[in-house]
Amino acid sequence: MLMTDERKAELTLPADDQILVTREFDAHRHLVYKAWTTPELVARWWTARRGTAKEMQIDLRVGGNWRYVMETHSGQEVAFHGVYREIVPDERLVTTEVYEGAPLPPEQLEANATINTVTFAERGGRTLVTMLTECPSHEVREMIVASGMEDGLQDALDLLEGVAQELEG
Amino acid sequence: MPTTADAFNAVAEPRRREILDLLAAGERPVNDLVETTGMGQPQVSKHLRVLREVGAVRSREQGRRRLYRLDPEALRPIFEWVSPYQRLWEERFEQLDDVLAEMKEEEGDADDR
Numbered sequence: 001m002l003m004t005d006e007r008k009a010e011l012t013l014p015a016d017d018q019i020l021v022t023r024e025f026d027a028h029r030h031l032v033y034k035a036w037t038t039p040e041l042v043a044r045w046w047t048a049r050r051g052t053a054k055e056m057q058i059d060l061r062v063g064g065n066w067r068y069v070m071e072t073h074s075g076q077e078v079a080f081h082g083v084y085r086e087i088v089p090d091e092r093l094v095t096t097e098v099y100e101g102a103p104l105p106p107e108q109l110e111a112n113a114t115i116n117t118v119t120f121a122e123r124g125g126r127t128l129v130t131m132l133t134e135c136p137s138h139e140v141r142e143m144i145v146a147s148g149m150e151d152g153l154q155d156a157l158d159l160l161e162g163v164a165q166e167l168e169g
Numbered sequence: 170m171p172t173t174a175d176a177f178n179a180v181a182e183p184r185r186r187e188i189l190d191l192l193a194a195g196e197r198p199v200n201d202l203v204e205t206t207g208m209g210q211p212q213v214s215k216h217l218r219v220l221r222e223v224g225a226v227r228s229r230e231q232g233r234r235r236l237y238r239l240d241p242e243a244l245r246p247i248f249e250w251v252s253p254y255q256r257l258w259e260e261r262f263e264q265l266d267d268v269l270a271e272m273k274e275e276e277g278d279a280d281d282r
Contacts (some may be wrong), residue, residue, distance in 0.1 A: 045264035
């Protein structure tokens with residue numbers, strides 16, 4: 001029986017410049033990998049019902065570029081891009097990721113890329129996806145975790161970030 | 170759990186977050202909190218009571234003083250709940266569940282047990 005909890009993404013903060021997200025899927029890993037690396041399929045889930053996919057570029061080879069662009073319901077364009085650094089089909093992807101809307105001077109955008117490692121592990125017909133995001137600094141990590149946060153909750157998050165390491169420890 | 174006694178309510182009040190912030194830095198007696206926050210003692214005690222009810226703050230006697238400290242475990246649900254980044258990925262994954270269900274069907278519903 002599938003428990004709802006197993007379907008819940010788990011977010012932890014293993015270091016003050018890292019974010020780790022894990023989630024189990026009810027499908028073989030070759031399907032999950034395919035859904036993760038095929039533009040038409042990524043377009044169907046990456047937008048998270050927050051808008052429409054405008055561009056899903058995937059050049060799946062080491063050194064190849066990727067770029068995802070969506071338009072939110074409020075008409076705002078949100079774009080991310082990066083480069084594939086390591087590709088082990090059905091198993092592991094390492095990419096860089098830059099949020100093009102980050103409040104940074106353009107020349108600093110690339111230097112503030114995160115390094116994302118996604119692994120797909122087979123678990124008896126199911127797949128455990130592990131996403132590690134390594135940020136260039138604690139500040140960038142904070143920005144990512146808090147992005148889109150309402151003001152009232154921001155304070156709570158600031159406080160809780162402070163105790164997060166105790167929680168994870 | 171009644172809504173007045175959960176962790177979310179406990180941190181909804183800015184002055185209580187201030188107290189939690191101070192206690193995150195280390196164990197303190199009430200006087201200390203009164204001095205640092207500039208609140209009156211009854212007010213601080215009231216906030217501490219709410220925080221203790223939800224388990225976010227624990228206390229112990231030391232001589233004639235009572236020392237208060239943070240128990241971050243009680244705040245875990247908020248930490249897990251408030252990250253919009255996590256919510257974003259939850260929603261992506263829910264969509265991905267649907268995509269995968271369709272892909273499985275197309276594959277001829279292979280036996281994956």
